[in-house]
Amino acid sequence: MAWTWFHRLASPPHVYRTAERLTPWFAWSAAILIVAGLIGGLYLSPPDYQQGDGYRILYVHAPSAWLSLLVYTTMAVAGGIGLIWRMKVAHAVAASCAPIGASFTLAALVTGSLWGKPMWGTYWQWDPRLTSELILFFLYLGYMGLRAAFDDVQRSDRISAVLAVVGVINVPIIHYSVVWWNSLHQGPSVMYLGKPTMPPSMLVPLLIMFVGFTLFFAAVLLMRLRGEVLIRERAASWVREVVHS
Amino acid sequence: MDVYGDIPANWRDLVLRKYSGTEDPQEGMSDFTLKGENVHLWRGERHVLHGVHFSVAGGQCLQLTGPNGAGKTSLLRTVCGLSYPEEGHILWRGEDVRVDLPAFHAQLAYLGHEPPLKMELTARENLHYWVGVRRRLSGRELDGALERVGAQRWADRPVRTLSAGQKRRVALAGLTLMAVPLWLLDEPTTNLDAEGQRLVGRLIDEHLAEGGLAMAAVHHELIISSQGLRRLELRLE
Amino acid sequence: MNNLMAGEAERSFVSARISDTPSVFAVASLMLARDLRLAFRKASQLVQPLAFFALVTTLFPLAVTPELTQLRRIAPGVVWAAALLSSLLALEFLFRDDAQDGTLEQYALSGRSLTGLLAAKTAAHWLLTGLPLALMAPLAGVALGVQGAALPGILASVTVGTVTLSLIGAVGAALTLGVRRSGALLSLLTLPLSIPVLIFGARATQLAIRGQPYGAPLTLLAALAVFGITVSPLAAAAAVRINLE
Numbered sequence: 001m002a003w004t005w006f007h008r009l010a011s012p013p014h015v016y017r018t019a020e021r022l023t024p025w026f027a028w029s030a031a032i033l034i035v036a037g038l039i040g041g042l043y044l045s046p047p048d049y050q051q052g053d054g055y056r057i058l059y060v061h062a063p064s065a066w067l068s069l070l071v072y073t074t075m076a077v078a079g080g081i082g083l084i085w086r087m088k089v090a091h092a093v094a095a096s097c098a099p100i101g102a103s104f105t106l107a108a109l110v111t112g113s114l115w116g117k118p119m120w121g122t123y124w125q126w127d128p129r130l131t132s133e134l135i136l137f138f139l140y141l142g143y144m145g146l147r148a149a150f151d152d153v154q155r156s157d158r159i160s161a162v163l164a165v166v167g168v169i170n171v172p173i174i175h176y177s178v179v180w181w182n183s184l185h186q187g188p189s190v191m192y193l194g195k196p197t198m199p200p201s202m203l204v205p206l207l208i209m210f211v212g213f214t215l216f217f218a219a220v221l222l223m224r225l226r227g228e229v230l231i232r233e234r235a236a237s238w239v240r241e242v243v244h245s
Numbered sequence: 246m247d248v249y250g251d252i253p254a255n256w257r258d259l260v261l262r263k264y265s266g267t268e269d270p271q272e273g274m275s276d277f278t279l280k281g282e283n284v285h286l287w288r289g290e291r292h293v294l295h296g297v298h299f300s301v302a303g304g305q306c307l308q309l310t311g312p313n314g315a316g317k318t319s320l321l322r323t324v325c326g327l328s329y330p331e332e333g334h335i336l337w338r339g340e341d342v343r344v345d346l347p348a349f350h351a352q353l354a355y356l357g358h359e360p361p362l363k364m365e366l367t368a369r370e371n372l373h374y375w376v377g378v379r380r381r382l383s384g385r386e387l388d389g390a391l392e393r394v395g396a397q398r399w400a401d402r403p404v405r406t407l408s409a410g411q412k413r414r415v416a417l418a419g420l421t422l423m424a425v426p427l428w429l430l431d432e433p434t435t436n437l438d439a440e441g442q443r444l445v446g447r448l449i450d451e452h453l454a455e456g457g458l459a460m461a462a463v464h465h466e467l468i469i470s471s472q473g474l475r476r477l478e479l480r481l482e
Numbered sequence: 483m484n485n486l487m488a489g490e491a492e493r494s495f496v497s498a499r500i501s502d503t504p505s506v507f508a509v510a511s512l513m514l515a516r517d518l519r520l521a522f523r524k525a526s527q528l529v530q531p532l533a534f535f536a537l538v539t540t541l542f543p544l545a546v547t548p549e550l551t552q553l554r555r556i557a558p559g560v561v562w563a564a565a566l567l568s569s570l571l572a573l574e575f576l577f578r579d580d581a582q583d584g585t586l587e588q589y590a591l592s593g594r595s596l597t598g599l600l601a602a603k604t605a606a607h608w609l610l611t612g613l614p615l616a617l618m619a620p621l622a623g624v625a626l627g628v629q630g631a632a633l634p635g636i637l638a639s640v641t642v643g644t645v646t647l648s649l650i651g652a653v654g655a656a657l658t659l660g661v662r663r664s665g666a667l668l669s670l671l672t673l674p675l676s677i678p679v680l681i682f683g684a685r686a687t688q689l690a691i692r693g694q695p696y697g698a699p700l701t702l703l704a705a706l707a708v709f710g711i712t713v714s715p716l717a718a719a720a721a722v723r724i725n726l727e
Contacts, residue, residue, distance in 0.1 A: 083720070086329070135674050135677060138670065138673070138674040139674050141670060142667070142670045142671045142674065145667050145670055145671075146657060146658070146661075146667065146671065149658070149660075149661040149664070149667055150660060150661070151289070152288070152289045153289060154287075154289065154727075155660065155724060155725070155727065158724045158727075159657055159660075159721060159724050159725065162653075162657060162717055162720050162721045162724065163657055163671065165717070166653055166675070166713070166717050167675070169713065170675050170678075173678050173706070173709075174674070174675075174677055174678055177677065177678035177681045177682065177702075178677070178681070180681070180702075181681040181685070184685065235290065325591055326591070327587065327590065327591070327726050327727060328727050329727065347593050347594070347595070348593070349593075350590075350591045350592060350593035351592075351593030352593075353591065355587070355588075355591050357584045357587060358584075359583060359584050360583075360584070361583055361584035361585045361587065361588045362583065363516075363520060363579075363583065363585070364583075365520055365523040365524060366516075366519070366520065366523070370519070374512060374513075374515075374516040375585075375588060377504065377509075377512050378504075378509050378512060378513070378588075378589070378592050378594055378599070379503075379504075379592050379593065379594070380502045380503060380504065381502055381503070381504050381508075424502075
């Protein structure tokens with residue numbers, strides 16, 4: 001009984017149609033929340049008493065950094081499901097995740113270094129968060145490189161899933177070793193997410209941005225997933241129906 | 246292994262008992278069967294195996310024929326569990342091999358296109374390391390196997406210096422040393438002269454006479470005298 | 483049933499007796515013996531990473547300064563970067579030969595645990611590349627102006643650190659088995675995962691050079707090695723199986 005549900009979930013036409021139906025919901029709610037968060041963050045919240053208006057890049061930087069991790073985890077979980085249950089759709093999800101996650105990581109790196117200019121007076125500081133983010137970016141590059149190295153989609157799916165699982169186990173180890181390394185070489189870095197110091201007028205727009213970005217990721221993931229499923233199932237008859245209708 | 250008391254450490258005996266329900270291994274021999282049911286295999290875009298059915302029992306050899314690309318190698322690799330069939334089952338002694346792959350592997354020997362030999366090691370060293378992972382080998386046994394395939398004269402030369410046919414003979418010696426009921430052979434007679442081809446036939450005959458079974462992909466008919474020869478033709482679709 | 487008795491008893495599979503199956507340790511030592519013997523028959527593959535290590539170490543005095551007081555300051559970084567790169571150099575051969583001649587297939591079909599067999603292979607790889615590097619590291623230290631008292635610390639940290647490097651490398655080599663000319667991809671996959679080793683290893687070396695206790699980073703290095711031993715052979719075996727499919 002439980003398995004009919006599982007097989008429906010795994011059936012590509014079902015996934016394609018569900019993704020098609022859900023995309024606008026996620027996309028519109030993401031758009032509304034992000035606009036609301038931006039208005040709240042850029043106009044309504046007060047300037048920081050130390051950093052002035054410079055801190056406002058936080059509203060893009062922090063959600064991007066959060067998503068860079070969330071997407072990697074999603075990718076690893078999807079890959080793991082694909083490995084264990086040989087579920088092809090799960091691999092399609094993992095494949096769709098990689099470029100999205102890499103983009104968020106890149107966004108976090110760029111916004112982080114732009115923010116560094118007013119804060120540290122330099123575009124690059126070996127701050128533990130930025131360094132971890134940079135390593136995460138390399139992990140994404142490695143994952144996408146490995147995926148691209150195989151012609152056979154099934155093998156590429158399964159091999160890269162092993163890498164994603166190994167990677168996700170290592171992400172916390174890498175992060176904490178970088179934090180440990182950093183604590184030896186300089187004083188504690190500026191904490192920009194210190195919750196007690198953040199007034200609600202700053203915190204609320206930030207939380208709205210977090211939710212908005214996450215929904216945005218869901219919408220983009222569903223769109224990419226549809227494309228991915230179409231490419232993978234291009235020999236199937238239902239794809240011909242979809243494409244010609 | 247006496248520390249384990251009277252628990253037998255041999256998985257082969259355990260497996261025999263588990264499946265045959267008998268303490269006498271010879272009794273259990275008779276129900277060695279290998280079956281393929283509706284085996285489908287895809288390789289990327291290519292549908293390589295289209296619902297293959299086959300059945301081999303103890304004392305029988307299934308000869309796989311068909312043009313290049315018809316899926317002979319793919320079928321052998323699917324049977325031994327290297328490739329995962331999208332549909333269908335491989336049954337060993339009536340049970341799906343996926344349930345306990347290591348136990349199934351312990352009872353089969355697979356010889357691929359290339360003899361799995363190290364160029365830098367001698368024939369004897371190769372067999373020692375290759376078969377030694379599976380079972381303990383005495384020097385006498387090794388000598389016996391090398392003699393059987395006519396390899397004793399060059400057994401201590403590095404494999405690099407051997408001809409392709411000689412390498413094939415070393416691989417055949419390894420096959421007999423494994424002491425397993427199921428042989429899966431991919432083109433076992435490649436690079437062998439007429440005498441070598443008769444040797445392959447003789448080894449398979451003896452294996453079948455012992456109650457073993459074999460599945461072999463071939464281009465040329467196997468030279469075996471046993472009554473147990475069966476044929477399966479794979480076609481290009 | 484009469485013909486069953488025809489074959490010589492000792493080569494009949496029916497007669498395979500209880501004492502016939504080698505123990506896990508017997509198999510592991512057989513694998514080790516095999517890999518060591520093979521390696522010594524083509525010794526140039528052994529020597530090359532060591533020569534590379536010496537060469538990289540030589541580049542720094544030439545590029546930076548021959549002054550020992552300054553070299554001593556960068557010695558930890560030099561030793562560890564050189565060790566990381568040299569261990570990378572030997573990785574491509576770890577499984578490649580065995581994959582090409584079908585040996586890996588035989589391992590996967592041997593009925594023995596592939597995880598265990600690959601763990602033994604990784605151990606052999608460490609003995610052949612990691613340990614010699616560790617023995618050479620103090621020499622490099624001397625060349626970079628490190629005092630004699632610090633050399634045991636360098637030896638210990640490189641010894642423990644290279645264990646983890648071999649384990650990470652085994653996963654990378656297994657993942658890229660099916661990839662032709664995998665060198666660049668292999669480094670992209672393994673170097674980010676090696677960063678914690680680099681951090682703790684270089685820190686232990688640095689403390690040793692300064693004459694301070696280096697137990698804490700050395701313990702962390704050992705913890706990484708233990709973690710690697712539990713995870714890496716499993717991941718490598720999964721990747722090898724997928725590449726054999």
